[in-house]
Structure formats: C-alpha cells, structure tokens
Amino acid sequence: xxxxxxxxxxxxxxxxxxxxxxxxxxxxxxxxxxxxxxxxxxxxxxxxxxxxxxxxxxxxxxxxxxxxxxxxxxxxxxxxxxxxxxxxxxxxxxxxxxxxxxxxxxxxxxxxxxxxxxxxxxxxxxxxxxxxxxxxxxxxxxxxxxxxxxxxxxxxxxxxxxxxxxxxxxxxxxxxxxxxxxxxxxxxxxxxxxxxxxxxxxxxxxxxxxxxxxxxxxxxxxxxxxx
Amino acid sequence: xxxxxxxxxxxxxxxxxxxxxxxxxxxxxxxxxxxxxxxxxxxxxxxxxxxxxxxxxxxxxxxxxxxxxxxxxxxxxxxxxxxxxxxxxxxxxxxxxxxxxxxxxxxxxxxxxxxxxxxxxxxxxxxxxxxxxxxxxxxxxxxxxxxxxxxxxxxxxxxxxxxxxxxxxxxxxxxxxxxxxxxxxxxxxxxxxxxxxxxxxxxxxxxxxx
Numbered sequence: 484x485x486x487x488x489x490x491x492x493x494x495x496x497x498x499x500x501x502x503x504x505x506x507x508x509x510x511x512x513x514x515x516x517x518x519x520x521x522x523x524x525x526x527x528x529x530x531x532x533x534x535x536x537x538x539x540x541x542x543x544x545x546x547x548x549x550x551x552x553x554x555x556x557x558x559x560x561x562x563x564x565x566x567x568x569x570x571x572x573x574x575x576x577x578x579x580x581x582x583x584x585x586x587x588x589x590x591x592x593x594x595x596x597x598x599x600x601x602x603x604x605x606x607x608x609x610x611x612x613x614x615x616x617x618x619x620x621x622x623x624x625x626x627x628x629x630x631x632x633x634x635x636x637x638x639x640x641x642x643x644x645x646x647x648x649x650x651x652x653x654x655x656x657x658x659x660x661x662x663x664x665x666x667x668x669x670x671x672x673x674x675x676x677x678x679x680x681x682x683x684x685x686x687x688x689x690x691x692x693x694x695x696x697x698x699x700x701x702x703x704x705x706x707x708x709x710x
Numbered sequence: 711x712x713x714x715x716x717x718x719x720x721x722x723x724x725x726x727x728x729x730x731x732x733x734x735x736x737x738x739x740x741x742x743x744x745x746x747x748x749x750x751x752x753x754x755x756x757x758x759x760x761x762x763x764x765x766x767x768x769x770x771x772x773x774x775x776x777x778x779x780x781x782x783x784x785x786x787x788x789x790x791x792x793x794x795x796x797x798x799x800x801x802x803x804x805x806x807x808x809x810x811x812x813x814x815x816x817x818x819x820x821x822x823x824x825x826x827x828x829x830x831x832x833x834x835x836x837x838x839x840x841x842x843x844x845x846x847x848x849x850x851x852x853x854x855x856x857x858x859x860x861x862x863x864x865x866x867x868x869x870x871x872x873x874x875x876x877x878x879x880x881x882x883x884x885x886x887x888x889x890x891x892x893x894x895x896x897x898x899x900x901x902x903x904x905x906x907x908x909x910x911x912x913x914x915x916x917x918x919x920x
C-alpha cells in the first residue's frame with residue numbers, strides 16, 4: 484500500500500536527535516505494550532505481518548502524531564477487535580472499572596506461556612522455510628515490480644520499478660504479502676538486492692552510497708545488464 | 711499489582727492496563743509472563759551481547775569467517791540466538807549502515823530494543839537517501855571515496871555491523887575489546903574508538919560512556 488509508514492527517501496523530517504542515556508522504556512505502559520504484543524504473537528492471535536500491516540493501516544495523520552508504542556497500542560487494539568477477541572466497548576468499560584479502583588480480572592498464571600515467550604528470545608525464528616528453488620543467482624540483473632498493491636508489501640516505494648543486482652540469495656522466507664492477509668504463509672526465495680544510489684534517487688544522490696534491500700522473488704523480474 | 715502514581719494516571723497507561731486486564735481475564739496473557747519479557751529487555755539483553763560477538767570476530771579470524779558467512783549459526787556458538795542474522799563488515803574502504811525504512815527491524819537479541827532515534831521518522835526517511843549527512847550528524851566523517859553500504863532491513867533478517875577494530879588495541883584481551891564496542895557502532899552510526907580516545911571523550915562529556 485502507499486502508506487505513510489513507507490518513509491525511505493522522504494524529505495522534511497529534520498535532523499536525527501539521539502536522546503542521551505535513553506532508558507529502555509520511557510514509562511511502564513510502554514513495557515506492558517511490548518510484553519502484551521509478544522504474548523499475542525506467541526498465542527497465535529496475530530502474526531508479524533498482520534501486525535505490521537495493522538500499523539500501516541493507521542490514518543496517516545494519526546501515525547505521524549503518535550509515538551512508537553502508541554502505534555503499537557493502536558495496532559494491538561485494532562487487531563484484537565478485528566479478530567473478535569475484545570470489543571472497543573469492553574475496553575472502555577474496563578478502563579472505567581480500573582479508574583474506579585476495580586479490576587474484575589481473576590488472577591491467572593500460565594507458566595507454559597511464559598516459557599514459550601522466553602524461548603522466542605533465543606530460539607531460531609521460523610520465518611525461513613523450505614520453498615521453491617531460487618530463479619536468480621548472485622550477479623543477476625533484475626528490475627523490481629512497479630506496482631502499488633493495496634495490501635501489505637515489503638517492497639519499499641522508493642525501490643519500485645528500479646534496476647538492481649542480486650547480491651546474495653538468502654533461501655526461502657515466508658512471504659509477507661500473503662501472510663498479512665490470510666493468504667497463507669508459503670515461503671518464496673528471498674534475496675539481498677543492491678541498488679546504485681543514483682538509480683534510486685537520481686542526480687541528487689550521494690555518491691558511493693548503494694542501498695541493499697531484502698526482496699522476495701515475487702517482487703523481481705529478470706533484466707538485461709544495465710548500460 | 712500496585713501502581714504508584716504521583717501524577718494522575720495518563721489515559722494511555724489506563725488503556726494499556728485495561729487491555730492487559732481483559733487479556734488476563736480471557737486467559738490469553740499472564741502478567742508474570744509479561745513481567746519476565748520486560749525484565750529480560752531491561753536487565754539481560756543489550757549491546758554487551760553484540761559486543762561479545764564483535765570482540766570474538768576481532769580476535770579469532772576463523773570465527774569471523776563463520777560469522778560473515780552465516781551470522782545466525784555463528785552467534786549460536788556464543789550462546790545467542792532468537793534472530794536470523796546477517797553480519798556486514800566495515801573495512802578501510804567500506805562503511806555499513808543499518809536502517810529499517812518501513813518499520814523498526816533491528817537485531818534485538820544482540821543489541822537490545824532499538825533507541826527512539828532508530829525508529830524515528832527522521833532516521834528512517836533520511837538514512838537511505840543522505841547517509842553521509844546523517845552520519846555527520848552522529849559525528850562520523852568518512853573519506854569521500856569510502857563506500858557507504860546501506861542495509862534496509864525489509865525482511866526477517868537482521869543486520870549487525872562488524873566495526874573495524876581500532877588501531878593500538880593489539881594488547882587488549884577479548885573482554886577489554888568488547889568493552890570498547892558500542893551499540894551505535896554495531897548499527898553503523900559510530901566507529902569504535904581506541905581506549906585512550908574513549909577516556910578523553912568521556913571526560914570531555916563529564917559522564918561515563920554508554
């Protein structure tokens with residue numbers, strides 16, 4: 484989709500301003516949002532691609548006006564409502580309960596969930612899966628698809644319809660464009676693709692600043708060598 | 711669980727507590743499990759993990775080869791995991807810089823949760839298009855003919871920069887070398903300084919280095 488999240492190359496945002504001695508979380512609620520998100524993932528309520536796409540579906544003005552963990556919270560509520568796990572009314576009622584000092588939730592522990600969540604910190608991710616053999620080899624010239632699908636994609640807007648060279652084959656990974664949309668988690672070949680800065684940005688590009696993007700074979704077509 | 715708030719609780723905080731309460735009630739979440747993940751990120755997981763990987767690569771050329779060939783496997787030798795990893799090496803003519811223009815992909819397992827600037831619109835929009843200007847803002851001035859390779863983390867692979875080992879550190883142990891390696895150097899917005907320069911920089915700032 485042509486979303487506000489797709490920011491590579493945009494102008495106007497100003498200097499990068501690191502915060503000295505930044506804490507891991509700026510307030511407790513941020514840390515709870517992170518933990519709740521991980522729990523939802525481990526419980527299979529939503530996957531990473533649905534989760535990214537839910538943030539991309541925020542209204543652009545809201546996206547820009549929200550902090551990082553505000554976007555995460557918006558995403559969690561959006562997906563939990565869409566999937567029928569909670570309703571917005573239920574959430575409002577629970578906020579009123581808590582504000583009045585009542586928490587109706589009975590105590591609940593789940594050592595198995597905890598163990599599964601902790602395992603995700605160290606076990607190999609499952610995104611790399613057996614898939615069809617790769618069509619391209621390192622050194623092959625490609626051109627990226629020029630399309631603006633309405634759904635989720637990981638081909639950034641700045642790299643649409645651009646010529647590049649396969650730098651490396653990564654094996655097959657779950658395809659986000661379908662995994663975000665109940666389209667299945669089939670794997671497709673993934674490559675590191677190298678683009679010259681001038682191909683992406685034109686004559687105003689910085690010299691000697693190639694960009695490498697990890698792109699699925701579905702985004703790529705064979706191209707003759709440039710020039 | 712008690713909540714001590716000096717100021718009135720923000721609507722955001724209340725909303726998050728309500729969400730947690732609902733998910734606990736539906737037995738989808740246990741608060742202790744959330745506590746455990748939060749404390750892992752606050753206490754255990756951070757740049758010191760990645761620094762060990764970098765220091766090992768500096769002292770052990772065979773390990774470095776394995777790390778560059780297959781980062782995912784090589785970090786498991788040191789007891790790390792949880793990430794499909796690609797390590798990219800800085801050399802005299804090549805500097806690497808990692809960004810995620812679409813969201814906030816970052817090698818958590820090795821360097822912790824990303825700082826706010828990494829997730830900022832400023833960094834995400836500009837790192838791909840004007841890396842030299844961005845690096846200059848971080849105080850990194852590279853020779854004009856140094857190639858800056860930008861890695862836009864668009865898939866489920868995470869990128870870690872293997873910075874150059876600073877000159878004059880031949881006598882340092884692996885542990886001492888790891889102490890020199892900063893988070894920012896593993897993202898590519900800093901270079902690793904030799905110990906003497908680090909002491910000087912820290913005293914000029916009047917505070918400990920990160």
